[in-house]
Amino acid sequence: MSQIGTKRSILCLSLITIFASSLWAQTNPKSGALALDKGDFKVGYSPADLAQGPKKPMPADERAILKEIADALNGLIALPKDVYLNFDTCNEANAFYSPDTTEITICYELVDQFDREFKTITKDQAKVDSMVEDTIIQTFFHELGHCLIDVWDLPATGREEDAVDQLATVIMLDGSKEGQVSAINAAIEFDIASRGETKGTMLFWDEHSFSKTRFYDMLCLVYGSDPKKNAGIVGPRGLPSDRAVRCETEYKRAERAWMRLLAPYILP
Ligand SMILES: [Zn+2]
Numbered sequence: 001m002s003q004i005g006t007k008r009s010i011l012c013l014s015l016i017t018i019f020a021s022s023l024w025a026q027t028n029p030k031s032g033a034l035a036l037d038k039g040d041f042k043v044g045y046s047p048a049d050l051a052q053g054p055k056k057p058m059p060a061d062e063r064a065i066l067k068e069i070a071d072a073l074n075g076l077i078a079l080p081k082d083v084y085l086n087f088d089t090c091n092e093a094n095a096f097y098s099p100d101t102t103e104i105t106i107c108y109e110l111v112d113q114f115d116r117e118f119k120t121i122t123k124d125q126a127k128v129d130s131m132v133e134d135t136i137i138q139t140f141f142h143e144l145g146h147c148l149i150d151v152w153d154l155p156a157t158g159r160e161e162d163a164v165d166q167l168a169t170v171i172m173l174d175g176s177k178e179g180q181v182s183a184i185n186a187a188i189e190f191d192i193a194s195r196g197e198t199k200g201t202m203l204f205w206d207e208h209s210f211s212k213t214r215f216y217d218m219l220c221l222v223y224g225s226d227p228k229k230n231a232g233i234v235g236p237r238g239l240p241s242d243r244a245v246r247c248e249t250e251y252k253r254a255e256r257a258w259m260r261l262l263a264p265y266i267l268p
Contacts, residue, residue: 009112033267037078041070046084046101054089062087071138078265080151081112087111095139097118097146104143106136117192131185138218141168154261161208162217166254173225173251180222180230187218216243224251 043066045055058066066085083102090107097104114135118128149156156163172183178266194211202210208215219239223230224247234244 009189013246031268033078033265036265037267038085039079039081041073041079041083041085043067043070043085045086045088046082046103048101049084049098049103058087073144076267077148077262080266084153095143097143097150099150101198102151103148104140104147105106106139106143110139111136114189117189120192121188131188134182134185135189138168138172138189141171144168148262148265152265159207159209165209165214165217166221167258169221170251170255170258175226180225183218183222184233186224187215190215190218216240219248220244221251221254224248 037241041195043063044058049055060074066087070085081102083104085104086106088107089104090109090143093107093109093113095104095106095110111132114132115128118131122128122131142164145167146160148154148167149160149164151165168186169183172179172186194215196212208214216239219233220243223233223239227244233239239247
């Protein structure tokens, strides 16, 4: 039986492919990308990972979700080598891209953590499921960013964690209502997670920004993508106006930077 849950998960995760297709359609695909395309997104564990020990096979429905994502991405972006997509038990609530095995892994424990977090703000399980799915989508695109930086040796200045958060948000903000809602829900997860950050537990040396900062950074991109439509985000309980004034420029720069970096690899 599936560990990541409901049929809704399958439907909503397929939004990943829709977001990616819609955004990348706006770039000018280069025919040169075809010659660079030597690998594929594949479903499952990498040969290097499997060589380290036996793995419990993923349930069929989870493989089906990942297959849909892999097929869509294979038509969109060139890869110099194979990249493996999987869900796994990791003994920690995390998701990661492993350069050694070229695997993007989303841990079941992270899905469970998102579920627990969203249950603290609503008792409506359908809403919880939907917000969990939106947050997994953000997580997936975040890890995809790490993967593309690695396999294409993309230049990234500043903190890579912030750069790939920007990629995830820019992809989700494809102009659709679903994309906007998904990005806001993923931002809310950072807000909930930030409640656990106290002076004693905040790691100033960590590679990630603090959850509360990631919450505001995401809100800023959502607002900046369409300030008129998203004016309601600005206010004392949302994005402070001091930051909001910069967000339209921040969004345009984040989108332009990522699209320019990825342009040589977008398939025609
Ligand atoms: Zn990361």
